Amino acid sequence: MKSSGLEPQIAEMFDFAQTTVTQAREVALKWFRQAPEIMTKDDESPVTIADRSVEQFLRDAILQRYPDHGMLGEEFGLSHLDAQYIWSIDPIDGTRSFISGNPLWGCLVALLRDGVPVFGIIDIPFTGERWVGAHGQGCQYGGVACRTRQSTRLEDAILYATSPDIFTQQEQGVFDALTQAVYLRRFGGDCYSYALLALGQVDLVVEAGLQPYDYLALRPVIEEAGGVITDWTGQPVTMHSDGRVIAAANLAIHRAALEIIATK
Amino acid sequence: MKSSGLEPQIAEMFDFAQTTVTQAREVALKWFRQAPEIMTKDDESPVTIADRSVEQFLRDAILQRYPDHGMLGEEFGLSHLDAQYIWSIDPIDGTRSFISGNPLWGCLVALLRDGVPVFGIIDIPFTGERWVGAHGQGCQYGGVACRTRQSTRLEDAILYATSPDIFTQQEQGVFDALTQAVYLRRFGGDCYSYALLALGQVDLVVEAGLQPYDYLALRPVIEEAGGVITDWTGQPVTMHSDGRVIAAANLAIHRAALEIIATK
Numbered sequence: 001m002k003s004s005g006l007e008p009q010i011a012e013m014f015d016f017a018q019t020t021v022t023q024a025r026e027v028a029l030k031w032f033r034q035a036p037e038i039m040t041k042d043d044e045s046p047v048t049i050a051d052r053s054v055e056q057f058l059r060d061a062i063l064q065r066y067p068d069h070g071m072l073g074e075e076f077g078l079s080h081l082d083a084q085y086i087w088s089i090d091p092i093d094g095t096r097s098f099i100s101g102n103p104l105w106g107c108l109v110a111l112l113r114d115g116v117p118v119f120g121i122i123d124i125p126f127t128g129e130r131w132v133g134a135h136g137q138g139c140q141y142g143g144v145a146c147r148t149r150q151s152t153r154l155e156d157a158i159l160y161a162t163s164p165d166i167f168t169q170q171e172q173g174v175f176d177a178l179t180q181a182v183y184l185r186r187f188g189g190d191c192y193s194y195a196l197l198a199l200g201q202v203d204l205v206v207e208a209g210l211q212p213y214d215y216l217a218l219r220p221v222i223e224e225a226g227g228v229i230t231d232w233t234g235q236p237v238t239m240h241s242d243g244r245v246i247a248a249a250n251l252a253i254h255r256a257a258l259e260i261i262a263t264k
Numbered sequence: 265m266k267s268s269g270l271e272p273q274i275a276e277m278f279d280f281a282q283t284t285v286t287q288a289r290e291v292a293l294k295w296f297r298q299a300p301e302i303m304t305k306d307d308e309s310p311v312t313i314a315d316r317s318v319e320q321f322l323r324d325a326i327l328q329r330y331p332d333h334g335m336l337g338e339e340f341g342l343s344h345l346d347a348q349y350i351w352s353i354d355p356i357d358g359t360r361s362f363i364s365g366n367p368l369w370g371c372l373v374a375l376l377r378d379g380v381p382v383f384g385i386i387d388i389p390f391t392g393e394r395w396v397g398a399h400g401q402g403c404q405y406g407g408v409a410c411r412t413r414q415s416t417r418l419e420d421a422i423l424y425a426t427s428p429d430i431f432t433q434q435e436q437g438v439f440d441a442l443t444q445a446v447y448l449r450r451f452g453g454d455c456y457s458y459a460l461l462a463l464g465q466v467d468l469v470v471e472a473g474l475q476p477y478d479y480l481a482l483r484p485v486i487e488e489a490g491g492v493i494t495d496w497t498g499q500p501v502t503m504h505s506d507g508r509v510i511a512a513a514n515l516a517i518h519r520a521a522l523e524i525i526a527t528k
Contacts, residue, residue: 033465096450100422101465103391127367127391158364163451164428186360187427188452201297201365
């Protein structure tokens with residue numbers, strides 16, 4: 001995406017981020033389908049050398065260029081969270097896809113200024129697809145402007161979640177109630193589902209148990225594509241959200257879905 | 265795949281099939297993410313002009329070349345099922361993925377001789393990936409031999425199914441019991457999950473409610489890659505199977521999974 005409409009210093013960071021994420025593709029792809037050893041983190045989620053190598057690559061590149069910026073990464077944690085600028089990094093969103101050879105995992109990078117994401121990148125190394133959104137600049141897929149479906153109603157909506165296994169029993173009840181209200185629900189996808197929403201292919205993604213690095217990069221992409229992304233109470237997603245996320249193609253679907261959530 | 269080890273007339277059909285499936289890619293991709301109208305079939309599953317156009321293209325090509333062959337297709341049904349050679353066609357396996365912009369749908373083609381699949385093709389137009397298996401010739405991914413994981417045990421296995429929504433309540437109980445026995449379960453994928461099994465990335469795919477055109481092309485791919493694909497009682501999948509399918513990376517996993525299925 002051209003960055004001419006952004007403030008010069010943000011434009012420079014945005015160009016740098018896009019270049020660096022492109023370079024990180026080969027770091028991830030080197031390990032894809034090569035049976036990297038799978039380790040288990042404290043939260044019992046899997047991680048591989050691919051996740052760690054990609055995050056290390058991105059951190060090193062960012063801190064070399066912007067040594068006083070903060071960092072919020074999946075694998076190496078937090079640093080300088082009092083900085084004005086903080087980078088959110090999920091090196092491989094969809095590690096469970098990655099370790100099973102499924103190509104729809106992605107690299108997520110966002111820049112936050114004073115806690116608010118100003119740009120976000122969803123990059124899918126295997127397919128070479130990329131979605132970028134920057135504040136006030138719109139959303140682009142492969143360099144072309146894209147937009148959510150503005151007129152879909154809830155009853156015609158396509159609903160996604162990565163897996164039923166991300167929900168508690170109560171949350172599953174909420175998701176099942178939403179399922180009853182839509183045209184179609186599907187599982188799978190991780191960040192790819194949100195990217196499809198930005199592309200006008202999916203209308204609703206409802207998930208729980210997410211971490212800030214899972215959703216911060218999604219916010220500029222979805223909002224700039226004309227969609228809405230909040231927590232389950234309708235509040236904007238921030239570093240401090242509770243991990244329950246709803247993304248919707250338009251305000252009408254968002255409102256209708258929140259009403260169903262509120263009754264459960 | 266070179267067809268030099270096959271009987272000449274089968275080799276010729278195999279070459280023809282691979283060429284024709286390549287030609288069919290553009291028929292499908294022309295409609296992908298272009299909001300084709302979604303119609304609903306008698307079984308309430310969705311279908312679009314893309315499904316029908318691809319199947320029509322493949323049928324026309326096959327019947328022009330082999331007018332006395334039989335045909336078993338998803339959209340246009342059965343013809344000449346008393347023929348020695350029958351073609352099984354699923355023009356777009358994963359229509360629900362297709363209509364939501366998800367790229368992991370595929371085109372499945374198999375040739376049956378006297379009811380037994382002699383070769384099968386799993387083609388993924390968007391990613392340009394292809395798996396082919398022909399009797400006695402092994403399995404290839406992108407022209408390179410591939411093999412299932414021969415030594416994975418059930419407790420280390422990665423288990424896939426397209427969606428929990430394909431199961432009856434009793435079948436869901438079986439799937440949940442298998443989930444307890446494996447390392448990881450994931451949803452999503454349609455034919456792509458079986459292709460990942462042939463590639464040595466996934467160890468177990470357990471589904472129900474499938475139609476013959478959903479699984480007949482999978483059998484040569486998986487068997488030639490060193491895997492096993494049967495119904496839930498361990499019988500080979502044929503045109504007359506009940507739609508409950510289990511594919512396993514090796515005999516040990518297959519046996520262990522069937523034991524769990526039998527107790528449920």
